Amino acid sequence: MGKFVVGTVVALLITAGIVFGLPSSSADNPVVPVENGDVNGSDIDEDTEEKLYDRTWVSPAMVEIGNYYPGGSAGWNLRVHNGSDTEAQFLVAYRVPDSDKIKEGYVMAPAEAGDWIIVSDPTPLLAPKETREIRITLVVPTSIRSEDLPVKWEFWTSVIEVTGDMIQVETCTRWLVSMRT
């Protein structure tokens, strides 16, 4: 019987070590957010990127942040590709959305939202055919009360290739934020 108890305890400890050692999202520690954004296979459409090798593009077109709360950190890697045969300078920045293009059910980001967005590399210089991952992170300060923010709000990020020409292209990504309720 003693061996049975010892065996059970040992097996329990080993299995617990395996299971609890795995990364999991637990409500036991809600102040530590899940920060998704490590680009993996599911985030890249390799076939499309191969087809667009000679085109300049930005991906993704839209990012959704759910269950957000002040103090939390939520990020995603914006992928910017220079399809030209020469190096190209880009500007990556927070952008106020065009008011007539806000997604239904959402409202314009608060006026100070630009201060809450961190762009890891705002002026990337990309080599020909280079794809660069630029981290965009939303961190609303804890001094902002959740109830003072809209339940659903939208901001954009803008990527502009700085050409110095009279006509330039700006590519925007929509960021849809839903607050924890």
Add this chain to the structure above:
Amino acid sequence: MKRIRRLMLSLALALMLLLSFSVPAFAAVADDIVVTATPSYISITIAPDTWNPAGGSVKIDKATTYYANPLGATTAPSATVADGECTFTITNTSTEITTLTGNFPDFASGDAMTNINTGYATNGANAFGASSYISGAAWPGGAVIMQSTGSDPIKSSLAATTNLKFGIAMLTKSGDFSSPTAMTSTITVTAVKS
């Protein structure tokens, strides 16, 4: 044999206990921030990327309407705009339906005209007006006012991988030009998922 049975029984018990602990932990995922996106690509280019309204190095005149129209710098497009009446081609290889908007900021340097923001049919002593038009649209009824910021879309809900041809109409200011220095403005065409 008995040892093996005991070990198997121990493992089974351990698993049952673990399941009872782990289920609530995994069920609590809803409390965490969730960030999601699917692979989707916004990709447009515009050619040409320059425009001298009067053509070549010709200087513009006051109170004159110029068109980004290959048929002539002061030639208005037809009642239904044809491809050949549009100087600019947007090559769209986006994988998403997109909305395209064109903003035409004030000119800087030289005489520095400001955008009157009411379209190509009106100007001011020091202000120009501008509108965009696209192939297949009615002229002038389908023209879209180009403001310095916050313009309406040149084209809403452009299908993925569908190109677009467009032109610009600009009425220069009514006042005299006096500066020998060239003035410039940078038109920005914005693409965003519809």
